[in-house]
Amino acid sequence: MEKTYYPKPSELSKEWFVADANGQNLGRFATQIAHILIGKHKPDFTPGVDNGDYVVIVNCERIEVTGKKMDDKMYYRHTGYPGGLKEINLRDLLKKAPDRVLRSAIWGMLPKNSFGRGLLKNCKIYAGPDHPHGAQNPKPLP
Numbered sequence: 001m002e003k004t005y006y007p008k009p010s011e012l013s014k015e016w017f018v019a020d021a022n023g024q025n026l027g028r029f030a031t032q033i034a035h036i037l038i039g040k041h042k043p044d045f046t047p048g049v050d051n052g053d054y055v056v057i058v059n060c061e062r063i064e065v066t067g068k069k070m071d072d073k074m075y076y077r078h079t080g081y082p083g084g085l086k087e088i089n090l091r092d093l094l095k096k097a098p099d100r101v102l103r104s105a106i107w108g109m110l111p112k113n114s115f116g117r118g119l120l121k122n123c124k125i126y127a128g129p130d131h132p133h134g135a136q137n138p139k140p141l142p
Contacts, residue, residue: 030105061098
């Protein structure tokens with residue numbers, strides 16, 4: 001009888017990757033990042049186990065989209081007060097907070113529970129080309 005393999009925390013190893021978002025398509029790039037955060041690129045992938053790696057994303061302000069999404073794609077949030085629905089389009093959000101655009105796209109591809117929230121914390125997003133994670137020696141994303 002075969003037993004199901006379930007990795008122990010001591011058997012898990014996490015690596016650091018750095019990804020440049022300059023000129024990348026938003027959806028395709030977010031898919032690649034979510035794939036690495038979940039750990040599906042590893043041969044010992046197990047659903048429900050945090051086997052993914054850390055990802056540092058730089059130049060997220062230079063992400064690209066196709067078509068008329070810059071003006072048509074809207075992001076919504078609510079203040080908590082009656083009539084407090086706020087909306088902003090992609091072009092304005094990229095000027096105001098470029099990291100939120102990519103974080104929202106990646107979150108859309110992760111599980112919507114505490115496991116997914118933990119995975120999203122392994123993703124570090126920066127608007128410019130510099131990041132403070134040089135001590136971890138991140139490798140370029142393949």
